[in-house]
Amino acid sequence: MIRLTFKELLAATGAREVRPHHGEPMVGVSTDSRSVRPGELFVALSGPNFDGTRFAPGAAAAGAAALLVREGGMLDLEALPPGIGVAVHDDPLRALGDLAAWHRSRLKAPVIAITGSCGKTSTKNILAQLLQQAGETVASPGSFNNAIGVPLTLFLADEDTDFVVVEVGTSGPGEIAALCRIARPDVGLVTNVGASHLLGLGSVDGVAEEKSALPASLSDTGLLIVNDDCRYSKLMRSRNRGRTIGFSVDGDGASDLDATDVLFHSGGTSFRLDGVEVASPLLGTHNVQNLLAALAVCDGLSVPRAKVLPAVQRLAGARRRMERHELGELTVFDDSYNSNPSSALAAVRVLEGLFGYRRRVLVLGDMLELGELAAELHHQVGMEAARAGLEVVVAVGELAKAAAAGALEGGMPPEAVHHLERAEDAARVVPDLVRHGDAVLVKASRALALERVVDALIARHRREAC
Template identity: 40%
Template sequence: MDALRLDDVLEITGGRRFGSEGEPELSGVSIDSRTAGAGQLFVCLPGERFDGHGFAQAAADAGAAALVVQRELPVPLPQVLVPSCLAALGALGQARRRASPQALVLGITGTNGKTGTKDLAAAALGADRRCVSSLRSYNNAVGVPLTLLDVGPDTEAVVVELGSNAPGEIEALSRMVEPDVGLITNVHAGHLEGLGSLAGVRAEKAALLTGLVGRRVSILNRDDPSYGSLAAMAPGEVLSFGLSESADLRARDVRCSVESTRFVLDDDGREVVVRHLGRHAVFNALAALACAQVAGVDRAEAVQALAQVPPPPGRLQFKQRGGFTVLDDSYNANPGSLAAAAAAVAELGHPGRRVFVVGDMLELGSSSHELHRAAGRALAQSFPQLLVAVGSYARDVVAGAVEIGLDRDACITCSDREGAHAALASRLQRGDLVLVKASRRMALEDVLTDLSLPEPEGEAAIAP
């Protein structure tokens, strides 16, 4: 980002200055004292576990030039006192976006696929545009302004991921981002504890469309059941993607393997290859190509760029373990993403047994028991040879799976990761493909730590 002056910070945040004298030129903005650099403005964000005010001196020792604070601190730096450091960070991000009118800004939200689509869209636009995009899953009131603060005068495109688990969050983030283009990947049951119902999820995601400015282009999933209602709310042009014949950007001839997902674009016959696995990756790639089309990026260059993008961490990543293969999809889970992961395993053509290790899907509110039972039914349709359900809703998952015909002897319920580890240690076989999927707070990726299978007799590797 361009250098900020302290007077700029005061004007943008409406804060009051005190502390050390001087007019430092600020090289950037940081919220983490461990990564704060020389000349940066350190914003002392209070949080549930840590309070940035307690790390202000460490930031100063690392070279920070000024602080944004909610209370005066005995730190020898210029300080800007504000009612809310979080609101001040948002104001700084919005100011940076408004100072860069030359950039096409794309906002991406949806229940599933946000981060994968964001990465693919950033690659497609970056093929011939100077592009800034959200790091990892920086999609909340902290991560979004940090993304915007990376925008500079030479930035031509910005891809921002927007997340929500409560009503009004997408609206607030959209006001900050002021996107020219809004992309909604899909609408499924997720974060129902805060959003209440599928209708509540749909209304929350649709707030991205009502917040569009400039070109006001909406990019929507033609195959999603909410397409019609979302398209009706779009303030301008609608560009659709999907497998449906009525999609503007349509894929056909989908082929899934353990290495990649391939499909053919219906309008020009061009083959697209992505390293992201599963049929749902087709929708993410189509959405990214729709973004490139709106931005005027050459399609051949965009398609070539997509082929280089690795899957995000914890999203259907292959990991070889001692004697078996893990398909790590443990970053998060809701009913839609769990069903998509199970379907992906069924399509990959892996020769080993299918072993599903699934944990609780959190934040589903009063629908939790019902949705976990439905998840079990969805899992059973991919015919696992072993299902290990972990957590408070494990019995619901197994009940749903058995209900539509999965053998009860192929199902195990465990209350915690330790129990699942023990069950897998006695049940796994060499060559198995193990899908691991759960909500982030379950930390289910740890269930396979230090687990390996012995070499079969007579096949031990010979040391050179």
């Protein structure tokens, strides 16, 4: 974890001291006054409609060693506990990034940055679990992938860290380039490019251009990992000046890592890689791609496969990302954390590959930030659900009406397709709709809170088990 003096804070950020700091160097950085720990630096972030300076006294009372607040913010210096240093900056968020860039320059560990339209967090979690077999690994908590999350991730690393894994997200042009200037990655991984954040990026080509900022940020000695199954892999390769490793599940042998003989079963997925059978508890072709991406990073960093492959069988998925719940004779897959067309289609393929269940039920919520293409893209997912032979589709939300229409147009019978307006409606209806022996997959953008459906199914199971 970052350790720094008040003087180093001022030098790294250009902040101005308004109250001297007395005491030990600061250890750790927090932007949340509710969770600040003794000895940390508290950075009071501000926005157009709020001033985080008002939370600074609470952070000081919780034990913060120093405060970095907005220039001109209202703060009673005399009321602060003794010894707490205070610095001011006209843009605390920029100061946070500058401090992270300064700390990054001190790290000896390679920094791996991951971006993509979907699979970022899952791949990050897989990679962190594999790299942990070879050394001390710091990885982004949750989905810390923006101008706040990337710095906070870097602050967790120190001289004892062997690997740093950061997730790099975007919602508009230039954001990935800005995050890469902070993280200065040694390894860049682009999981895929698809229809995501179209409101900010305009088109899938715009998404690809934004994602290509990651390979463009790598130095001549850097390493790029690309998904050769993605139609934009050539663009990513063209932006990289260093070495590139590609991966694929097509099985044509053209990539550096090529999965063959991919099989899906109730316990997960298996495939062959360079003649060796690999078994993973994670479901779906998309998770084979995620695992290949992580293994490619390990190869590029000269981490022996013999050291990491045994850990593959013990991989744990992220919460609410294809998280599996066995509820008696009902199987529920909670993939409610986020959604876009690529990941929704991947969810359909997961259900398509399941056998031995009475019915396969897709609960699909709105996919957000798709702009003018929203109706068309939802419709495509519904059509694909019908083509895959799913027995039941429950569409939740205004945009998801188009998915229900697509499922009907694709040939599903009307009694198998349901549309509900809100998550609370789905949480009430779905438990009565499903039957013993069904497999249910819940997929939606985070804002819909469709985890309520999963929670309702779990609650019903617990009541029945009593």
